Amino acid sequence: MNYQNPILPGFHPDPSFCRGEDRYYMVTSSFEYFPGLPLFESVDLVNWQPIGHCITRESQMTFTDALPNALGIYAPTIRRIKGRYYVVCTNVGTSDHGPGNFFLWADDPHGEWSDPIWLDLPGIDPSLLEDDQGQIWYCGAHQGIYLCQLDLTDGSHGPRIDIWQGTGGADPEGPHIYQKDGWYYLLIAEGGTGYGHMVTMARSREITGPYEACPANPLLTNRSLPLPIQGTGHADLMEDENGNWWVVCLGIRPLEEFPKRHILGRETFLVPVTWQQEWPDFGVNGSVLPEMAGPLPGNPSAVDLQQKAYDFFDDFSEASLATAWNTLCRPRDNQLMPTAKGLAMVVSREEKLSGQTWLGHRLQHLPFEITATFDLSEASAGLNCGLNLFLNPTHRYDLVVEKTATGNLVKATFAMGPFGREEEFFTFKETTASLRIKGDTKTVIFEALNPAGEWQKLTEVPLHYLTTETGGIFTGPYVGLFARGEKETAGKVYCRSFHYHGRFDF
Template sequence: MSAQYRNPVIPGSHADPSVCRVGDDYYLACSSFEFFPGVPLFHSRDLVNWRAIGHALTRDSQLDLHGCKSSLGIFAPTLRHIGGRFHLVTTNLNKFSNFIVSADRAEGSWSEPLWLDWPGIDPSLFEDADGRVYISGNGGFLGDEPAGIYQAEIDLATGALKSPRRLVWPGTGGKAPEGPHLYRRGGFYYLLIAEGGTEYGHMVTVARSAQPMGPFEACPRNPILSHRSLDSPIQATGHADLVEAADGHWWAVFLGIRPAPVRFAGLHHHLGRETFLAPVTWTDDGWPVIGQQGRVFETMDAGTLPLQPPAARSTSTTFSGTTLPPEFNHLRNPQPGSWSLQARPGWLTLQGQPDTLDDVAAPAFVGRRQQHFDCTVTTLLDFEPAADGEEAGLTVFKNERFHYEIAVGRRDSQRVVFLRRRLGSLWKVEREQPLPHGELLLGLRADAQHYRFFFQRPGQAEQAFGTGECALLSTEVAGGFTGVYLGLYATGNGRHSAAPACFRGLDYRDTTP
């Protein structure tokens, strides 16, 4: 038996993966929605073990998320290496516009956006052997044209179309045909798309043609990937991208979800849509097959992949550098002066803004994705609120209407530690108690069902401080396309905070049994 690997290969909220190969190196991009910087980028030598290398959209001039509603922003990037450069095409749903950025190296820096006269979402690029480049995307997203996949030839230097935009395939009849990618293998062009909506009915379908612009013939075995109606710990598989390894074998990256393994509680997922990997084989009549007849598993054979040593799944961030580690994000474009790594070296300093976690805005926030059902997260906070309403702490954040906080604040001129839950229109401070001056360790322990919050004063015993249900932060309850973030935040609740909040690190430990 060959070596095996575990799915997902990139856990946590890493949706809509797109992959390309340059020599023996693989590069992958994912959606980032309302979080800044945008489009996380990864590198791998084996398609299994991925290392975060940064983001494509790191400047306000590249990514405008001001006023962006939750789960809008950056959708479904496609990453390709064309003409010796990396090109990334994607959609900013905050502006309902598609654009291309490019770079000599995936690590950046990436160019300013080249805005396209190309409607719809999920744009993709394909370079043919003759050097022509085609753009694909979906139609019908706003009801302005028939649903399906549209294509045209594009000038990659200017963004101008060199042929008319044309509907080339409506899909197989599933809702929301989207996420197209075009490939050439042998004498055929293959058009791979997602259908069924990015929910439990998600699926991957494929068609092929002798010409890049069609007409396309649907695979008789569609869908070639779907877990709909299956009793599997992996659900909602779809939105795939294919890559040919150096040895000629093909592989697919795609999104899927893992409902929390809680019996008799219904299906709820709160980690978001994650990145999975499966082998691709080809039938005698030239059609791709993903996984085992369209099914994939948590443990799969690695085949001929040259597996590398796995990276550590736990991290201890010390904020000792001059830039945030690549796993961290802000909520939308951060306000100038709202955060710093230099104000107090070795600490992350957040300056509370008038905006709060309840607002569609840019509160002082730095967070990372939750990637495991079972984990422990802690941070050391140094914060002396100067006025009532100032607060800072640790949040479990799904969106502005669904989140939990354990934090330090001031009430009636008294410094306090409190636990708060915001669940839709319901808002409640669950616990609160007076707190002496000094640094405070804030933390949580998560399993598949609960977040258990605690705090600890230096030299004293840890104190349990309440719980929150994971299911109430799931997509099935809270909506949206993203998973849970574990974040550090500060706010003045309508005013600028006079006192800075300083966090000495964020420790994330995978405690999977």
């Protein structure tokens, strides 16, 4: 059956998946965003529903807000071992903010996950394997690929065993080991997470080696090919309930224009796998395509696999924030509070990374339209609030309402690395403000509801300043709600409603 890629659009890099009792689960990297480690569930491997996060409590993990950003949670692996779900991962941080490798567990992925068990093991991109003898192995990347035996009760481990250096590509990382037909298959990423990214494989009769490289390496890559998907790599392999094999991997979708730039971050793609004798074939001649075909589990209909639009609406009437929302680095319960009037946003100087109280939803679609309504009835002079497109603190577009002594000023501010500008539009007296940001693959348009009750186009700006090639590292853009002020606390502002509408045209 044909299906569309990506299966997780927008900023969802480094995917890993596993089989559960009657469905499949997947996690991706989340870097500095909280809650961390987004968790998804599916019955057909194409339609994935968010069910929560593995890191939901500040007591579990401390993320650094040091600059540059894009530190935090890197490259998780999820596995089901003896009926329990484990996620092993790396927190990349500073010495005072808990860096290192760790694992968490849960008996039910929908419930609370454990506190981390920290591992005295170097490197990044850890993975787990339970072999046919019931032994647990940890595999990681540090000056090549290594493994050791691991005790899942306390994190103690055996000696390090170096097993493979890859095929000679840059940055051998993202290792996973699988056991099949008397072989141990080692799957890794090489070439760096960019346009030279690729997936390679080696195998051995013994888990400790020696490993022989697949003669058809790289098994998966879109490098140097005129395809709309690029940068494919960091893959995870799985056999489904029907005995069919699949790979999930990350990739990017650059704009058609030159120079090459991509907007939505590193996304998650699904690739069918077939085994020819003792080595697998990935995708179509080792490539990932926007439309692919395979024997999907769960018997989905063709209608189920043709997503046309995405709508997310929130009036913040629930006691807790929806799964789609993220803050930066830690929970903000004292700054972001759902109330009967909407989301109360209280300004705090604690927010070093963005300089504001901020709540974000991944930008996942092109074109898109974001609308929000704010209540400034309790705001003090000097408070700003609004909508923004946020890649990081130095690359962001803000559509702003500023509370002044003479009224509410609508303006826009743009941060584009060392450059920036500000535009002012109109002032109004009402305490309610409605703002809109629209965009496609080229342009972002700012609009506001003017005093006459009409939507007024304010300005437009190219979108490419928010691409990874221009100003990012490992993350992707968000659409955000924000509040900020010059004083320690400048009152509060309420967001009454937020509506995200996106289409799958790109």
